[in-house]
Amino acid sequence: DSGVTQTPKHLITATGQRVTLRCSPRSGDLSVYWYQQSLDQGLQFLIQYYNGEERAKGNILERFSAQQFPDLHSELNLSSLELGDSALYFCASSGQRPGSYEQYFGPGTRLTVT
Amino acid sequence: AQKVTQAQTEISVVEKEDVTLDCVYETRDTTYYLFWYKQPPSGELVFLIRRNSFDEQNEISGRYSWNFQKSTSSFNFTITASQVVDSAVYFCALSEAGYGGATNKLIFGTGTLLAVQP
Numbered sequence: 001d002s003g004v005t006q007t008p009k010h011l012i013t014a015t016g017q018r019v020t021l022r023c024s025p026r027s028g029d030l031s032v033y034w035y036q037q038s039l040d041q042g043l044q045f046l047i048q049y050y051n052g053e054e055r056a057k058g059n060i061l062e063r064f065s066a067q068q069f070p071d072l073h074s075e076l077n078l079s080s081l082e083l084g085d086s087a088l089y090f091c092a093s094s095g096q097r098p099g100s101y102e103q104y105f106g107p108g109t110r111l112t113v114t
Numbered sequence: 115a116q117k118v119t120q121a122q123t124e125i126s127v128v129e130k131e132d133v134t135l136d137c138v139y140e141t142r143d144t145t146y147y148l149f150w151y152k153q154p155p156s157g158e159l160v161f162l163i164r165r166n167s168f169d170e171q172n173e174i175s176g177r178y179s180w181n182f183q184k185s186t187s188s189f190n191f192t193i194t195a196s197q198v199v200d201s202a203v204y205f206c207a208l209s210e211a212g213y214g215g216a217t218n219k220l221i222f223g224t225g226t227l228l229a230v231q232p
Contacts, residue, residue, distance in 0.1 A: 002158075033219065043205065045219035056218055090159060092220075101147050101211070103220060105159035 003027065004106035006091050012112045018079040021109045025072055025093030031055070032074040033094075033103060034066055038087040049074055050095070081113045116141045118208050120223035127196055128231050135191040135226045137206030143167075145211045148182065148189045149220065154202040165189060196230045203227050 003026035013019055025032050034046040036059075045058035049068035060066075063081075068074045078085060088110050092103040117140040127133045139148065150162040163173060165182050173180045177194045193200055207220040 002161075035220075042224050043220075043222040045221070048219060058219055088157065092159075101209070102149070102161050102164050104161055105151075107158050110157075 002104040006106035010110050021076040023074045023091030029093035031095040033092040035090040036087045086113045116221045118223035122226045124227045126229045137189045139208045143210045149207040151205045152202045201230045
């Protein structure tokens with residue numbers, strides 16, 4: 001158990017819909033990262049938050065947005081869903097102590113868009 | 115630009131064989147970090163090891179060992195006496211240093227599927 005929690009574990013929805021994925025980082029970790037894993041794109045970085053502020057952006061679509069709340073949990077919002085958005089979405093956290101550069105991953109949310 | 119290449123898509127071995135997973139990276143940063151993650155069939159990503167660019171010392175942890183060579187930009191992973199439970203997809207990843215101990219994004223390779231047959 002990495003200490004990172006993600007809900008829900010599975011999500012099935014229709015095209016055009018909007019969903020919210022939730023992540024709670026490990027206790028004390030200030031950084032939260034979102035990644036997408038799909039068969040054609042592999043593991044891709046989407047966005048990073050550090051202590052409530054956006055730190056880095058990757059290949060995140062405009063239809064996707066994220067935020068990190070004061071209690072450090074994060075949400076990834078996916079809207080106007082398309083079939084191609086079906087993927088495994090991971091949240092990771094790091095930064096618990098100085099020199100701790102590892103990212104610990106949650107179990108992922110498997111999104112299926114039908 | 116940063117890039118990680120795992121040329122081996124799939125490897126199949128018989129239990130107790132030794133197996134080496136290759137990882138080659140590209141970066142212009144002088145300070146960077148290398149990682150290996152394991153993704154078993156259950157789907158989670160499990161952190162295995164982190165290596166700093168300024169520390170080329172090889173590491174051994176039980177049946178696992180890692181060989182980091184800056185001269186060839188490689189960070190290879192060897193499993194000795196493989197077991198069925200080692201069957202998984204293994205990802206090599208690269209990142210640059212960030213602020214306050216927080217890394218920037220991980221750049222993943224495409225992964226190597228290791229199948230260990232009994």
